[in-house]
Amino acid sequence: MLAGRWSAWGGALLTPRDLSAAGWRHRVSRPGHSTAVVDGQPIGVGRIAGVLTRLVRIDEADLPHIAPAERSYVAAEMSAFLLSWLASLRCPVLNRPSPPALTSPCWSPERWVLLARDLGIPALPARRSIPPLAARRAGAPAGDGSGHPDTGITTVTVVGGRCLGAADGELAAWARQLATAAGVGLLAVRFSTRRRWLLGADPWVDVGDDAVADAVLGHLLELRQAAPSR
Amino acid sequence: MILLWGLPADGPLAAVRAALDRRGVRAAFADQRLVLDSSMELEVGAAVGGRLQVGGQRVDLGSVDAAYLRPYDSRQHPDVRRAGPESSAWSHAVGLDQALWAWAEVADALVVNPPAAAAASGSKPLQAALLRRHGFRVPETLVTTDPQAARAFWERHGRVVYKSISSIRSIVAQLTADHARRLEDVTSCPTQFQQHVAGVDHRVHVVGDELFCATVVSPADDYRYAGRSGTSAEVRPAALEPDCADRCRRLAAALGLPVAGIDLRRTPAGEWYCFEVNASPAFTWYDRPPGQRVAQAIARLLCDAGAGRRWGAGADAPAVYRSR
Numbered sequence: 001m002l003a004g005r006w007s008a009w010g011g012a013l014l015t016p017r018d019l020s021a022a023g024w025r026h027r028v029s030r031p032g033h034s035t036a037v038v039d040g041q042p043i044g045v046g047r048i049a050g051v052l053t054r055l056v057r058i059d060e061a062d063l064p065h066i067a068p069a070e071r072s073y074v075a076a077e078m079s080a081f082l083l084s085w086l087a088s089l090r091c092p093v094l095n096r097p098s099p100p101a102l103t104s105p106c107w108s109p110e111r112w113v114l115l116a117r118d119l120g121i122p123a124l125p126a127r128r129s130i131p132p133l134a135a136r137r138a139g140a141p142a143g144d145g146s147g148h149p150d151t152g153i154t155t156v157t158v159v160g161g162r163c164l165g166a167a168d169g170e171l172a173a174w175a176r177q178l179a180t181a182a183g184v185g186l187l188a189v190r191f192s193t194r195r196r197w198l199l200g201a202d203p204w205v206d207v208g209d210d211a212v213a214d215a216v217l218g219h220l221l222e223l224r225q226a227a228p229s230r
Numbered sequence: 231m232i233l234l235w236g237l238p239a240d241g242p243l244a245a246v247r248a249a250l251d252r253r254g255v256r257a258a259f260a261d262q263r264l265v266l267d268s269s270m271e272l273e274v275g276a277a278v279g280g281r282l283q284v285g286g287q288r289v290d291l292g293s294v295d296a297a298y299l300r301p302y303d304s305r306q307h308p309d310v311r312r313a314g315p316e317s318s319a320w321s322h323a324v325g326l327d328q329a330l331w332a333w334a335e336v337a338d339a340l341v342v343n344p345p346a347a348a349a350a351s352g353s354k355p356l357q358a359a360l361l362r363r364h365g366f367r368v369p370e371t372l373v374t375t376d377p378q379a380a381r382a383f384w385e386r387h388g389r390v391v392y393k394s395i396s397s398i399r400s401i402v403a404q405l406t407a408d409h410a411r412r413l414e415d416v417t418s419c420p421t422q423f424q425q426h427v428a429g430v431d432h433r434v435h436v437v438g439d440e441l442f443c444a445t446v447v448s449p450a451d452d453y454r455y456a457g458r459s460g461t462s463a464e465v466r467p468a469a470l471e472p473d474c475a476d477r478c479r480r481l482a483a484a485l486g487l488p489v490a491g492i493d494l495r496r497t498p499a500g501e502w503y504c505f506e507v508n509a510s511p512a513f514t515w516y517d518r519p520p521g522q523r524v525a526q527a528i529a530r531l532l533c534d535a536g537a538g539r540r541w542g543a544g545a546d547a548p549a550v551y552r553s554r
Contacts, residue, residue, distance in 0.1 A: 022417045025379045028355045028371040029362065037375070066418065073398060074419045080396035081373055081420040084355035099349035099356065108332045110274040117276065125275030128332060130325045132269040132283070137318050 002052070002207050003039075006217055010049070012039040016062040019078045026081070031088035050092040050220035053103040054204075058082070092223035094216065095184040095203050103203050105182045115181055116198045121174045123198035152193035157205045159215040160185050160222065171196070185219060231293050232257040232532045233282075233339075235330060236300040241514035243300045245525035246532075253529055255536075258289045260330070265304045266319055270329045278336050291333055296340040296535035298528060300510055301327065340488060340535035342528065347486030348509035352397045355422065357506055364481045366494075366504035370425040377413040380423055389426035391451060402452040429497040433516045434470060436482040436490045437527035438534075443470040444516045465516050474502050481507065489528060491516075 003013040014036070023042035025035045034045045057079040060071040079102065086097045098104030105111075109126040116123035131140040156175035157164040166172035175189040178201055188206065190199040207213045232250065234257050236243040250257050260268070264285045272280035272291065279292040304310060304323035313319035334341045350357055358368045372383045373395060384390045384405055392409075394400035404426060415421075431446040431453060446453045448463035470478070474494070481504075482490040491511025495503045513524040 019375070019420060020418050022376050024373070024375040024420055026355065026373040026420070028358050028373070029368070031359075076396040076398050077394060077419055080353040080394075081355070083353040084359065084373070084395070087356055088359065098346075100352050108335055110272065110278075110332050110336045113274045114278075114336050123275075125273055127274075128270070128272040128280075128329050130268075130270040130322065130329050133266050133319060133322045135269075136322055 002213060005213060009217065009221075012041075014038045016055075016058045016078060017065060019058075019081070020063075020065060026085050026088070028084070028088070032090065034085070034088070036085070045089060045091075048089065048091050049224050050094070051086065051089060052094050052207075052216060052220065053086065053097070054207075055082075056101045056103065056106055090227070092185075092220050092227065094186045094220065104184055105187075105201075105203065107182075107201075109200055112178075112198065112201055115178065119174075119177050119181060121177065121198055122196065124192065124195075153199060154191045154193045155206075156189045156191065157209075157212055157215075158185075158187040158189065159205065159212065160219040162215055162219075164209075164211055164215060174198070175201075185223070186216065231289070231295060232536060233260060233289060233294045233297040234258070234299075235260040235262070235297065237262050237302060240300055240302075242512055242525070243298070245514050245522070246298050246528050249522070249525040249529035250532070252526075253533060255529070255533060257532075258287065258294075260284050260289070262301055262304060262307065265307055265323050265326055266309055268326055270326060270333075272329055272333050274336055278333070278338055280333065282330070291337070294337065294339045296342070296532040297334065297337065298342045298532060299330075299334060301330070303327070340532065342489050342531070343487050343509045350485065351507060351509045354393070354395055354397075354506055360485070361481070361504045361507070364484060365477055366481070367501055368504060369427050371422065372424075373420045373422045375417050375420050377416055380413050380416055380421070381410075383423050387425040391424050391426050393422055393424065395420065395422045401455050401458070404451050427495055427497060427503045429495040429501075429503070432468060432470070432494040432496060433465075434475075434478045434492040434494060435511060435513050435516070435524045435527075436478055436487075436492065437524060438488060438531045439479065440527045440530075441470065441475050441478060442513075442517065442524050442527070443468045443475075446516075477502075485509075488531060 003011045018037045021037045021040060023035060023037040027033050032046060035042050036045055058075045060075050063071050063074055066074045082102050083097050083099055086093055086102060095104045113123045113126045154171060156166040156171050158175050158179040163172035163175055171191050178189055179187040184203060186203050186205050187201055188204055189201040192199055205212050207216060232255060234243060234247055238244060238261060247257065260282060261284055268284045270282045282289040282291055304327045305320065307323060310319050310323045331345050334345055350360065355371055355373055358371055361368050372379065374380055390405045391402050392405060393402045433444050433446060435442045444465050445468040446463050446465055448461060450459045450461045450463065453463040478492050485507060487509055491508035491513060493505040517524045
């Protein structure tokens with residue numbers, strides 16, 4: 001969808017299937033001389049103007065074209081390869097990978113709470129409960145760290161220096177602070193609307209939203225323009 | 231309090247546990263065999279707290295000063311595997327692993343090794359780029375799905391090895407004439423080829439500021455599997471040139487690893503090549519007498535954290551340690 005929307009700017013979709021096509025040449029000590037395969041077509045990496053990553057890793061389910069017995073190994077190899085390739089690109093990458101994830105920040109709820117605490121931003125404490133197995137079998141709930149359910153959620157989307165979806169200057173400022181501290185250009189930050197505390201954050205901004213999609217493209221183009229010529 | 235997590239039969243973990251015992255330190259041991267008899271609560275707010283219950287042992291996570299983590303994937307526990315992915319046992323094991331790693335990520339303790347710092351070792355070419363930035367030579371490396379590119383790389387370097395890209399263990403092997411036909415297979419998955427570098431293998435273990443070096447003398451391409459090729463591998467203690475030793479210490483510190491196993495090779499011309507940094511090194515294989523020097527150093531490091539002397543607390547420490 002996004003590739004089609006950005007086709008006028010040469011947008012193309014790289015999928016796990018492209019990693020099983022002849023043409024990839026990743027030269028670790030000379031990354032500028034590497035070639036990739038995008039949408040089935042080999043392309044020199046110097047022609048890639050920017051990358052938006054929407055995968056954390058490659059899973060076995062992404063590889064129906066690989067023999068079942070090999071999928072687990074191939075998925076791990078492809079993920080490790082993409083970590084290196086994405087990190088080597090000189091063009092803007094939103095967001096840069098942070099091992100083991102192909103994008104960042106894919107942090108635990110606990111880590112967001114600590115960052116918020118350090119920045120003086122109110123945050124819902126993260127709680128995680130792994131009850132004894134016997135209790136789990138008897139129906140005791142297991143928590144995953146995402147804290148208490150909250151019905152009213154305000155999501156603020158940070159794209160570069162811009163904040164979308166924030167009707168509130170303070171929440172926008174906090175979201176921007178979190179993105180800056182995490183060192184990323186894209187961040188979806190969720191706050192409790194009523195209590196005004198941080199619930200969580202991740203790089204999965206809603207690119208189905210026209211305003212967000214346009215802002216992301218604009219940010220990639222700005223970054224590309226600002227990048228020193230090589 | 232010091233926390234150990236893993237299996238009692240794991241060589242490095244057993245060696246560190248024994249070294250702590252010899253120092254009179256009784257560490258809490260999260261025995262992975264008891265994963266289905268364990269539970270955990272973690273709360274992160276103004277502070278990091280919670281409790282871990284393993285069998286009859288209860289650990290206050292807020293009182294842990296240092297932790298040495300060498301867990302295996304709990305899904306490989308025989309009872310968990312038997313129960314299968316849809317079972318409550320499976321969910322429990324996965325949840326407990328995730329919770330302990332989440333604690334390790336935010337704990338106000340010395341963690342050997344912090345998961346975020348260790349994660350870079352999951353991609354060898356990514357790590358190679360980091361090694362170059364830290365002043366080590368790394369072999370010319372090509373990762374490709376292009377059989378022609380692989381052939382051209384082979385022709386240029388004459389001797390080439392191939393190895394896994396990820397941290398999944400694979401046997402490093404040289405390309406031979408037998409592989410020529412199979413090169414077409416690289417179109418299925420990016421494959422890593424590396425210039426063969428002749429020389430003597432060195433394994434360096436950095437533990438805090440301490441450093442231990444051994445050479446491995448073997449004709450095998452991958453000395454870890456020398457037996458399979460009908461050869462042998464002999465480990466000998468060795469000294470490291472001061473300049474190279476300093477680079478190893480700086481590298482481990484820059485990667486945020488209190489403990490690191492660094493694979494080096496010294497060429498006949500005296501150049502040092504670095505192949506990778508292992509964030510969870512099986513040091514017992516290299517240490518002579520077996521496992522004692524490195525294990526004792528790790529035990530010291532853990533005890534120092536308990537005594538308030540935290541590795542990496544200085545101005546040159548990685549930000550991940552300074553921040554807490």
